[in-house]
């Protein structure tokens with residue numbers, strides 16, 4: 001059966017925030033140390049200790065923001081431990097992640113330098129769980145205040161004259177769990193209290209993000225929304241927080257046994273894809289609750305942790321969450337992006353967990369050599385980057401998409417999304433069927449389409465992945481299976497593949 005659809009290229013939907021292509025770096029395993037940061041004395045080429053090959057690879061993705069320092073680590077992080085001369089910075093134990101010692105050599109200044117090298121916006125996750133309001137308030141001041149104050153003098157003494165620009169500010173992380181085991185009601189008050197003292201200095205306007213729900217806990221979102229609607233009556237200048245986060249991981253097995261990253265059956269593959277596709281239900285559910293209190297969509301959703309979570313690679317530290325990344329992970333990413341594009345009206349940011357060496361990474365670095373590997377997921381981010389800040393376009397399907405039963409659920413095996421930026425059209429298509437190719441025919445109405453270019457990411461097996469020995473086992477190539485004739489885009493998608501079609505519109 002051919003999938004038949006219509007896209008009106010002249011009817012623009014909501015803008016796809018570039019921040020849904022956001023990233024996440026936690027002090028966890030080898031994400032920061034060994035991943036982003038090797039120290040100035042390393043033989044790996046670096047600037048101020050920051051790995052330049054990692055920076056170069058990520059610059060090619062135009063990553064819009066980087067969330068740091070956690071995760072669960074954020075709620076044990078005390079920022080003053082990570083500023084000033086490195087030799088004097090205290091050592092702590094990273095109790096959440098492997099019980100290893102953290103020497104605090106990568107701190108605020110190093111993170112901001114990393115963001116500058118990447119050309120990306122910082123998203124700082126503040127400590128609500130074990131920190132104080134004063135500590136968080138002074139961190140904002142240290143980073144963003146101009147002129148003179150004790151925190152400004154402290155920053156200058158540590159070598160930074162000018163304030164930085166910081167917009168995205170997280171009010172804790174998973175405060176229902178590792179961030180303090182709070183109830184929704186208790187946290188809603190804490191969020192207001194912390195937000196009150198995270199001040200805007202000069203023209204630096206914070207975008208405060210309240211720590212949100214796990215998965216489908218709509219009560220959590222509703223509790224945070226109610227607090228804001230109450231404030232509406234005695235509105236301070238604007239809501240105390242501008243967005244509410246949510247975390248959702250794709251786990252095919254159970255938390256105890258999540259399954260292996262590279263060894264899995266076809267059934268496990270389909271279960272994975274069904275779990276990934278549930279992100280649509282997740283965002284619809286949380287957005288539905290928010291609509292009740294905020295019909296004009298002033299408050300955003302920030303999905304600041306998403307991605308696959310497998311058992312760690314054999315022989316690696318269980319607390320380091322190091323996993324390989326196959327074509328299956330790439331398709332999980334492509335399906336997420338289609339869903340993100342469809343929720344552009346409410347979803348303002350999403351951050352894959354995590355960028356380097358942890359969970360569904362873009363980059364894997366070898367601990368013993370200088371080798372760096374780009375994962376299949378990296379390539380999806382790269383192929384899709386044209387959607388950043390583009391106008392979403394609706395894809396109206398005639399009839400039903402092909403589907404298959406997976407356990408108690410039904411998985412649609414074709415996923416498509418599209419956007420337009422100026423005269424550039426970008427269509428992303430995924431065929432999730434493990435074995436069957438799929439024809440797709442899309443009427444492109446409302447414009448002339450020329451200069452069609454297509455790329456494809458696929459491999460012989462779903463389990464295929466990249467290693468230092470075979471770094472391009474799963475890599476994009478140009479694709480001749482897409483044509484446009486008489487305003488019709490015809491694509492023949494191989495089994496288990498992801499393709500992008502870009503074109504000029506007039």
Ligand code: AHR
Pocket residue numbers: 026070071072073173174305353354359
């Ligand atoms: O990304 C790994 C961990 O998953 C984060 O630290 C935490 O927020 C989540 O539970």
